[in-house]
Amino acid sequence: xxxxxxxxxxxxxxxxxxxxxxxxxxxxxxxxxxxxxxxxxxxxxxxxxxxxxxxxxxxxxxxxxxxxxxxxxxxxxxxxxxxxxxxxxxxxxxxxxxxxxxxxxxxxxxxxxxxxxxxxxxxxxxxxxxxxxxxxxxxxxxxxxxxxxxxxxxxxxxxxxxxxxxxxxxxxxxxxxxxxxxxxxxxxxxxxxxxxxxxxxxxxxxxxxxxxxxxxxxxxxxxxxxxxxxxxxxxxxxxxxxxxxxxxxxxxxxxxxxxxxxxxxxxxxxxxxxxxxxxxxxxxxxxxxxxxxxxxxxxxxxxxxxxxxxxxxxxxxxxxxxxxxxxxxxxxxxxxxxxxxxxxxxxxxxxxxxxxxxxxxxxxxxxxxxxxxxxxxxxxxxxxxxxxxxxxxxxxxxxxxxxxxxxx
Amino acid sequence: xxxxxxxxxxxxxxxxxxxxxxxxxxxxxxxxxxxxxxxxxxxxxxxxxxxxxxxxxxxxxxxxxxxxxxxxxxxxxxxxxxxxxxxxxxxxxxxxxxxxxxxxxxxxxxxxxxxxxxxxxxxxxxxxxxxxxxxxxxxxxxxxxxxxxxxxxxxxxxxxxxxxxxxxxxxxxxxxxxxxxxxxxxxxxxxxxxxxxxxxxxxxxxxxxxxxxxxxxxxxxxxxxxxxxxxxxxxxxxxxxxxxxxxxxxxxxxxxxxxxxxxxxxxxxxxxxxxxxxxxxxxxxxxxxxxxxxxxxxxxxxxxxxxxxxxxxxxxxxxxxxxxxxxxxxxxxxxxxxxxxxxxxxxxxxxxxxxxxxxxxxxxxxxxxxxxxxxxxxxxxxxxxxxxxxxxxxxxxxxxxxxxxxxxxxxxxxxxxxxxxxxxxxxxxxxxxxxxxxxxxxxxxxxxxxxxxxx
Ligand SMILES: Cc1ncc(C[n+]2csc(CCOP(=O)(O)OP(=O)(O)O)c2C)c(N)n1
Ligand code: SF4
Ligand SMILES: [Mg+2]
Numbered sequence: 001x002x003x004x005x006x007x008x009x010x011x012x013x014x015x016x017x018x019x020x021x022x023x024x025x026x027x028x029x030x031x032x033x034x035x036x037x038x039x040x041x042x043x044x045x046x047x048x049x050x051x052x053x054x055x056x057x058x059x060x061x062x063x064x065x066x067x068x069x070x071x072x073x074x075x076x077x078x079x080x081x082x083x084x085x086x087x088x089x090x091x092x093x094x095x096x097x098x099x100x101x102x103x104x105x106x107x108x109x110x111x112x113x114x115x116x117x118x119x120x121x122x123x124x125x126x127x128x129x130x131x132x133x134x135x136x137x138x139x140x141x142x143x144x145x146x147x148x149x150x151x152x153x154x155x156x157x158x159x160x161x162x163x164x165x166x167x168x169x170x171x172x173x174x175x176x177x178x179x180x181x182x183x184x185x186x187x188x189x190x191x192x193x194x195x196x197x198x199x200x201x202x203x204x205x206x207x208x209x210x211x212x213x214x215x216x217x218x219x220x221x222x223x224x225x226x227x228x229x230x231x232x233x234x235x236x237x238x239x240x241x242x243x244x245x246x247x248x249x250x251x252x253x254x255x256x257x258x259x260x261x262x263x264x265x266x267x268x269x270x271x272x273x274x275x276x277x278x279x280x281x282x283x284x285x286x287x288x289x290x291x292x293x294x295x296x297x298x299x300x301x302x303x304x305x306x307x308x309x310x311x312x313x314x315x316x317x318x319x320x321x322x323x324x325x326x327x328x329x330x331x332x333x334x335x336x337x338x339x340x341x342x343x344x345x346x347x348x349x350x351x352x353x354x355x356x357x358x359x360x361x362x363x364x365x366x367x368x369x370x371x372x373x374x375x376x377x378x379x380x381x382x383x384x385x386x387x388x389x390x391x392x393x394x395x396x397x398x399x400x401x402x403x404x405x406x407x408x
Numbered sequence: 409x410x411x412x413x414x415x416x417x418x419x420x421x422x423x424x425x426x427x428x429x430x431x432x433x434x435x436x437x438x439x440x441x442x443x444x445x446x447x448x449x450x451x452x453x454x455x456x457x458x459x460x461x462x463x464x465x466x467x468x469x470x471x472x473x474x475x476x477x478x479x480x481x482x483x484x485x486x487x488x489x490x491x492x493x494x495x496x497x498x499x500x501x502x503x504x505x506x507x508x509x510x511x512x513x514x515x516x517x518x519x520x521x522x523x524x525x526x527x528x529x530x531x532x533x534x535x536x537x538x539x540x541x542x543x544x545x546x547x548x549x550x551x552x553x554x555x556x557x558x559x560x561x562x563x564x565x566x567x568x569x570x571x572x573x574x575x576x577x578x579x580x581x582x583x584x585x586x587x588x589x590x591x592x593x594x595x596x597x598x599x600x601x602x603x604x605x606x607x608x609x610x611x612x613x614x615x616x617x618x619x620x621x622x623x624x625x626x627x628x629x630x631x632x633x634x635x636x637x638x639x640x641x642x643x644x645x646x647x648x649x650x651x652x653x654x655x656x657x658x659x660x661x662x663x664x665x666x667x668x669x670x671x672x673x674x675x676x677x678x679x680x681x682x683x684x685x686x687x688x689x690x691x692x693x694x695x696x697x698x699x700x701x702x703x704x705x706x707x708x709x710x711x712x713x714x715x716x717x718x719x720x721x722x723x724x725x726x727x728x729x730x731x732x733x734x735x736x737x738x739x740x741x742x743x744x745x746x747x748x749x750x751x752x753x754x755x756x757x758x759x760x761x762x763x764x765x766x767x768x769x770x771x772x773x774x775x776x777x778x779x780x781x782x783x784x785x786x787x788x789x790x791x792x793x794x795x796x797x798x799x800x801x802x803x804x805x806x807x808x809x810x811x812x813x814x815x816x817x818x819x820x821x822x823x824x825x826x827x828x829x830x831x832x833x834x835x836x837x838x839x840x841x842x843x844x845x846x847x848x849x850x851x852x853x854x855x856x857x858x859x860x861x862x863x
Contacts, residue, residue: 002671005708014667023496030722042667044658049495051654054520058488061481061517065461065492068479069500073492087482114722175743176701176716178708181671222425222455222475242459242477243497249471251480252464259480260472313741393744 002181008146008173012102012166013038015150016074019189021100022048023071025062027055027081030114031170032104035076056084060101064088067097068250070241072154076102079121080111082128089163090129093275095250096161096228096237098192100153105169105305107391116391117171119305119356125165126334133272134279136286137165137334140172141308144183149331151187152288159190160278161236167333169356171306171393193238195246198224210246211238218257222247226257230270234277279335287337290329291344297324299403300348300381302341302365304330307354307394314399323403336364342372345381352384352402354394359385420455423448425475431466434618436611437533439586441470444503444531447595448474451501458501461490461528463510466539466613470505484514487521490528498651501599504530509538511569512547518569518606522578524650525603531595532569532606535613543616550631554620566635569608574643579603581643585632586611587625594641603649670834674711676826683736684821687748687765688812689758693725695805696754698835699812700731702842705830707735710822715743719761728757735821750819750861751788752811753777759784774861776815778807789859791818797855798848806845813849818858824850 013035016024024039026032040050049066053059056077063073077085082103092099107113108120125137136156138149150166157164199208202215209216210225218226224246228237240246249259254271256262279286292315293300303311308329315327328344330337345351351369353362362385373380386402388394424445431437448458455476462471464483471478481489490502511518511532521528537555538544545555547567554561574581580601582594586609598605610628612618621627632639686703690696697718707714715734721727732745747768753759759781769775769788777784782792793814795802802810817824824846831842 001711002673003708003713004669004671005705005714006670010667014669017667023492025492038667041663044660045662045665047658049654051495053488054516057485058491058517058520061485061488062492062495064481065479065489066496067492068489069459069493069496071492071496088485091482115719171717171743174718176704176714177743178713178715178740180739181669184669220425241497242479242493243457243500245456247455247475247477249478249480251478252482253480259478261469310742310744316741393742395744395746396742 004179004181005176006143006179007034007176008140008143008168009034009038011143011146012150012173013042015147016100016154017042017046018186019151019154020072021074021154022046023063023066023073024048024050024075025053025059025073026075026077027053027059029078029081031106031174032076032078032081032102034174035102035104039074056081057088060085060088063099064092064095064097067099068095068242068248070244072098072158074100074102076104078104078106079108079124082121082125086129089135090131091252092163093129093133093135094252096239097163098157098161099163100150100157100166101163102166102168104173105167113391115170117169117306117356117393118389118391119169119307120360121167122333122355122357122360125167133275135163135165135334136160136279137167138288138331139167139304139333140331141305141329142183143177143179145331146172148185148187151189155187155189156286158192159236160282161192161239162279165334167305169306193236195225195238195240197245220258223258227259228255228271229257230274233270233274234281236278283335284339286332286335287340288331289337289340290331291340292327293344294319294324294326297326298348299350299352300326300328300345301352301354301399302328302330302344303354304333304361307356310394310396311354311399314396317396318400318403325403333361336368338368341365341368345369349381350384351381352386352399354386354399356388356394358389359387418454419452420475421449423455423474423476425473427473429473430469432615434612434614435466436535436586436613437467437470440531440533440591440609440611441473443586443591444595446592447599450592450596451599453501457499458503459493461486461493461502461504463504463506463514464540465507465509467505467507467533484510484512485517486510487514487517487528487530491517491521491526494526494528494651495654498527498655502528503599504528506530506532507539508532508534508536508546508548511567515547518573519576522573522576522604522606525577525579525647526650527603527652529595529598530606532608534569534608534610535617537613537617539613539616543613543620550635553617555616568637570606570637570642573604573606577645577647578606578643579645579647580605580641582606582641583608583637583639585609585628601644603645603647672705672708674709675829676710676823678707678710678712678737678822680712680735680737680821683734683740684750685745685748686733686735686750686752686815687745687762688731688733688752688754688808689762690729690754690808691757691804692720692723692727692729694729694755694808696729696808697731699809700733702809702827702830702835703733703812703816705834706816706822706826709829710826712736712822713738713740715740717743728761730758730761748773750774750776750815752815753781753784754808754811774859776811778811791856791859793852793856795852798852800844800848806841809842809845810849810852813846814852817849817853819861
């Protein structure tokens with residue numbers, strides 16, 4: 001019965017600190033400002049750095065610079081700020097930089113509604129930088145999940161050396177909620193792979209690659225390891241911070257194993273395949289969600305974030321009245337948790353995807369389920385997109401209206 | 409020589425690697441980088457402690473020719489990356505290599521770095537145009553100059569980079585040219601300077617600016633005079649360096665731990681058997697949210713689940729402030745309110761925000777308000793409270809709590825002690841005055857007949 005009365009912003013900041021976050025740069029914007037304020041107040045206490053940057057471009061740039069110098073950074077903003085982050089999100093992907101980006105969604109486009117809840121950034125964060133490379137995005141639907149998924153975001157950002165989004169909204173971050181403290185789960189937080197100490201040359205004078213421990217003729221005189229050596233292709237390459245024992249190179253440009261610019265088609269292809277494969281080959285580790293299946297239910301609801309709460313209430317209500325319904329709360333939005341969706345949908349004739357935008361995730365669900373049905377020559381379920389874009393939450397009644405009437 | 413792989417702090421005889429510069433013949437970038445090489449040799453810093461941060465453009469290629477750490481980032485953002493690197497590790501020597509194009513697109517980072525006096529060294533490779541993209545004009549292109557984008561002569565006034573950062577607090581500011589014999593010494597001085605150092609180094613883009621303007625060394629030196637831009641060390645200030653200053657601030661005493669879980673064990677109990685939706689509608693700046701928060705804490709102290717959602721305009725001290733509270737004996741999933749069971753109407757601004765809710769309310773619901781709004785049309789039953797009967801001086805800021813406390817007392821969803829405990833525990837700063845208000849609620853409630861409410 002021990003509880004806390006708290007908002008999501010506190011849970012996110014608390015989880016970030018627990019995850020070893022020691023650097024935060026941000027620029028004030030509703031509804032993400034509470035996270036900035038928490039981090040700037042708390043980081044000095046743990047020996048970290050918190051700074052209000054001159055703008056969002058400065059904020060994410062500082063985070064990336066700090067990350068390469070060994071820090072564990074986080075930044076938080078809302079849609080307009082994500083727009084300004086865009087080019088640097090690409091840099092974080094290209095340079096393989098651990099970075100947690102919190103997007104507290106508000107109504108868009110443009111300045112939109114500063115304190116109005118929406119879920120309109122789902123596809124934007126996925127495709128928000130040039131090139132179309134994969135990103136990871138997690139979406140909490142309770143304060144307890146804000147705490148858990150922030151830690152997961154740090155763990156994944158570090159272990160996979162990649163930017164990870166925590167996609168949330170004004171309602172989750174700024175509203176007070178009651179939390180059973182048993183809902184707070186801590187997970188072990190990994191670290192980016194580190195380059196081991198350098199080794200003396202082999203007997204014949206060949207220099208030893210600190211990462212492989214083997215003689216490596218490719219090493220340049222100043223190098224003790226190769227910063228971008230992808231063997232196998234989806235390996236997360238170990239890194240060494242600026243100021244550490246090795247010389248480290250980092251670059252925004254298409255690069256070879258030394259981080260030198262290259263146009264060599266083979267090397268460019270290998271780099272690009274690596275950036276794709278390092279996320280894609282780990283899909284199975286990234287499928288987080290809450291499946292609540294009801295045998296003989298015809299309808300499966302799928303939702304995420306704040307909207308998932310109304311879904312769960314609707315499902316509880318209809319079951320109490322004897323009409324079954326299933327629910328899938330997505331915690332991972334990107335990469336799309338395909339197996340989770342396919343498994344949850346099995347046996348249902350109707351899938352309702354509910355979100356506060358014009359149906360951005362419904363198209364992913366359609367893609368997955370229609371393809372699955374086609375491949376296995378099964379009848380596809382009817383897929384319905386349940387949306388709302390007036391700044392209010394979808395209500396449980398709107399979910400219930402999608403259920404077949406008891407007579408039918 | 410070869411670098412030992414075992415002694416990371418060892419310094420080098422040469423900080424250049426064997427790769428040849430890629431620049432056009434006669435390009436000023438080569439000369440400036442030669443000066444940088446000489447400076448690094450004088451400085452004798454461990455290469456693991458040096459980070460060359462390169463911008464975009466031809467100059468952006470520069471980091472690949474040195475045996476130090478390197479960060480090659482986006483166009484115009486090099487100063488911001490350098491800031492992050494320095495903040496994360498103030499021991500590092502961070503040297504930015506940027507063009508006049510980078511100065512233009514990233515001007516705000518440069519100005520902010522100067523204002524902070526962050527300990528980085530910025531070398532501006534100033535060739536008055538964008539070399540890499542084909543000789544377009546930049547923020548430093550002189551008046552009248554011909555470029556790919558100023559075919560009839562530049563009409564814009566050139567940016568005085570040095571004056572801009574100097575007036576904004578840059579600790580060390582120097583202007584010179586790639587032809588200066590003492591440039592290595594100035595770079596050494598700048599790197600050793602503990603603060604923000606900028607060197608604006610004028611040079612020739614032989615592929616574009618030189619060709620387009622019949623421009624050479626003589627013209628470049630002459631232009632300094634024509635534009636009246638001084639050379640040499642233009643500013644050297646005794647200002648604390650930002651990254652270290654930030655470290656010192658960390659050592660100051662703080663408000664202690666404000667992040668650990670503030671657990672609440674239920675001390676009281678509640679007879680509530682269903683979800684109760686309560687809306688407080690008042691004015692911004694009149695402590696509506698804080699009254700709601702006290703009520704929320706009181707609910708949790710009484711074993712209830714509570715949610716609170718606030719709505720207010722971005723001008724936080726004017727306009728409306730509406731707080732939606734839900735109290736429930738079971739976990740609350742959906743936290744929206746379509747129709748309040750109880751609406752506490754505190755002000756005109758609040759009324760204007762909740763007219764749609766008033767329209768939804770039925771005879772089972774309750775409107776609590778002050779005499780001013782006793783006539784608002786609604787099907788809900790009314791409890792009109794005259795604050796003058798509370799026995800205390802009622803102000804704009806304590807009215808919200810007075811009406812909230814009186815309403816909670818009337819509803820009996822938890823004992824009055826729960827609200828008092830919530831205020832003592834979670835709003836300690838104003839506890840004394842707020843507890844007086846809560847006690848006055850008893851007096852106020854005694855002055856009226858309370859309609860019965862089913863919980
Ligand atoms: C955001 C962005 N806009 C435009 C470009 C294209 N671009 C590449 S280099 C450059 C100008 C570089 O000029 P400068 O900084 O003076 O360097 P220089 O080539 O003269 O050394 C531009 C605009 C880019 N890379 N990124
Ligand atoms: S284009 Fe201009 S700046 Fe670029 S290398 Fe050639 S001369 Fe130098
Ligand atoms: Mg230039």
